[in-house]
Amino acid sequence: MATPRLSNQIASQTVSTQQPIVFFDGECVMCNGFVDILLKVDPQGTILIAPLQGQTARQYLPPLPLDREAWSIYYRDEHHLYDQSDAFIQVCNRLGGVWSVFTAIGVMPRPIRDRIYRFIARNRYRLFGRRATCRMPSEVEQKRFLP
Template sequence: MSPSNPPEPDAGGAIVVFDGVCVLCSGWVGFLLRHDHARQFRFTAMQGEAGRRLLDAHGLDPDDPMSFLLLDATGARTDSDAIIAVLARLGGVWRIAAALRALPRGLRDAAYRRLARNRYRWFGKREACHFPSAAERERFL
């Protein structure tokens, strides 16, 4: 990764850009770390250099992010499409989440955006970004 180019997902892998100070978002990353047995996901906080570049490169405002970003070989996804794709990639029982695609995207995204707008008020905000443990560090950009 050069200073001007955002990172790219590994072959067969994906990058999740998340809000590192959001308690809910950090919990989501913890969930993924526990359930991603194939170790396909890598993570970067929106507040970091790599996260900011990825958001900017995909048309999201790094200073006012209302979504997390999923990047994989098929492209970039945000909002409810990103959540569904992440869960489906986990395999097993989590693939059931793909059934949510039957709901109109406008409805799904409206629910996602309400959650995103209220995430700090409902779940809290940390003073600093999630810091991975030594065992998790290789999964973070």
Template sequence: MAAIVLFDGECNFCDASVQFIIKRDPKGYFQFAAQQSDIGETLKHQYKVPNSMDSIIVIDQHKVYYSSDAALHISKHLNGLWSYLYMLKATPKPLRDVAYKFIAKNRYAWFGKKDSCMIPPPEIRKRFL
């Protein structure tokens, strides 16, 4: 069973993050959906994700991860040294989330915003819901 990453489809940083994950996840553990898509909206409703949630969201084995927990859960499944980032889980969540929320709050200003979601290339399109 694959985990699902719900990302902000209008965010350039989020798009780059999805591409980063894809390159380091050759087994295809993760599938992806933009939060703004029909499937993204359905999953957010199904898993009772608050509308105010301004975070990447990971759904894995019917458990939902937000903010720094989501980012660390992703890192745990990536190839190479990236999986060692999961050790940051030992850092208290409030501290991790402060850093995460700072980046999330500024992502549009720093990296820009798209008018629409990306269209993935054919070789990875099957990983998008």
């Protein structure tokens, strides 16, 4: 099943937010691992976090496909909304430092890198597992998580 891409209208839509937000699949073990890393490498809390299953995602994202294998990570910064490999590249760029190395995948044509991204996303539950419910942030993490 083809993954719906953000339309050019949505992808180029100018948005305004105080802090960037990473939207992730709260039931995906791999996605939660990425969030754990994000929490460690961004201790200042410059990037907020919201599950795709939550009300913040419903407010800021286009409708998600019914097929969860077609879901994507999204990254919303002060100006744009990114998905799939572009979202990952933008998060790494925002984090800076050693994470900037991963922005080099941006030289690869988007259709190729998104095909690789889609393969991993389609198989993430089988390869890494699935939680029965979304993660519950610790008391310390709660200020970073949006509902």
